[in-house]
Amino acid sequence: xxxxxxxxxxxxxxxxxxxxxxxxxxHAIVSRATWAxxxxxxxxxGTADIIGDSRVIFNIGGNKYxxxxxxxxxxxxxxxxxxGTHKDYDDIDPxxx
Numbered sequence: 001x002x003x004x005x006x007x008x009x010x011x012x013x014x015x016x017x018x019x020x021x022x023x024x025x026x027h028a029i030v031s032r033a034t035w036a037x038x039x040x041x042x043x044x045x046g047t048a049d050i051i052g053d054s055r056v057i058f059n060i061g062g063n064k065y066x067x068x069x070x071x072x073x074x075x076x077x078x079x080x081x082x083x084g085t086h087k088d089y090d091d092i093d094p095x096x097x
Contacts, residue, residue, distance in 0.1 A: 001030050001031065001033045001034070001035060001071075001076050001077065001078045002031075002075075002076055002077045002078070003027055003030050003031055003077075003078050003080065004077055004078065004079040004080065005079060005080040005081075006027060006080070008080045008083055009023045009027060009080060009083060012065075012083045012084070016065075016085070018061070018064075019060065019061055019064070019065055019083075021061075022060050022061035022062075022064075022065070023060060023061075023065075023067075023083070026058065026060055026067065029044065029045075030078050034076070035071075035073060036073055037073055038050050038056075038071075041056065041071070045058055047059050047063075051094055051095055052095045053070065053095050053096075054070050054071050054072065055068055055069065055070050055071070055081065055094060055095060056068070056069055056071055057094055060083075063086075064085070064086070065083065065084065065085055065086070066082070066083070066084060066085075066086060066088075066089040067080065067082065067083045068080075068081045068082040068083075068089075068092075068094045068097055069081060081094075081097045082094065082097040
């Protein structure tokens with residue numbers, strides 16, 4: 001899968017250095033993935049939550065952070081829409097970020 005908006009991950013870990021390792025790991029796993037559907041994604045990330053508008057919520061760093069991404073299986077792309085702490089996540093609507 002092609003991960004779009006890696007710069008958003010980088011900006012986040014510059015502010016939250018403890019998030020760098022888990023975000024790099026997430027990026028590496030997703031970049032190597034060849035998911036064709038949500039079943040295959042869930043086989044890789046069992047705790048991921050699938051929501052509307054082709055979006056998935058990933059728990060990052062032992063659930064310290066949340067990442068919302070829009071997935072296009074047909075094009076093999078994952079677009080990072082949001083990365084934040086749990087508190088930050090509570091202040092957003094993951095279906096519209």
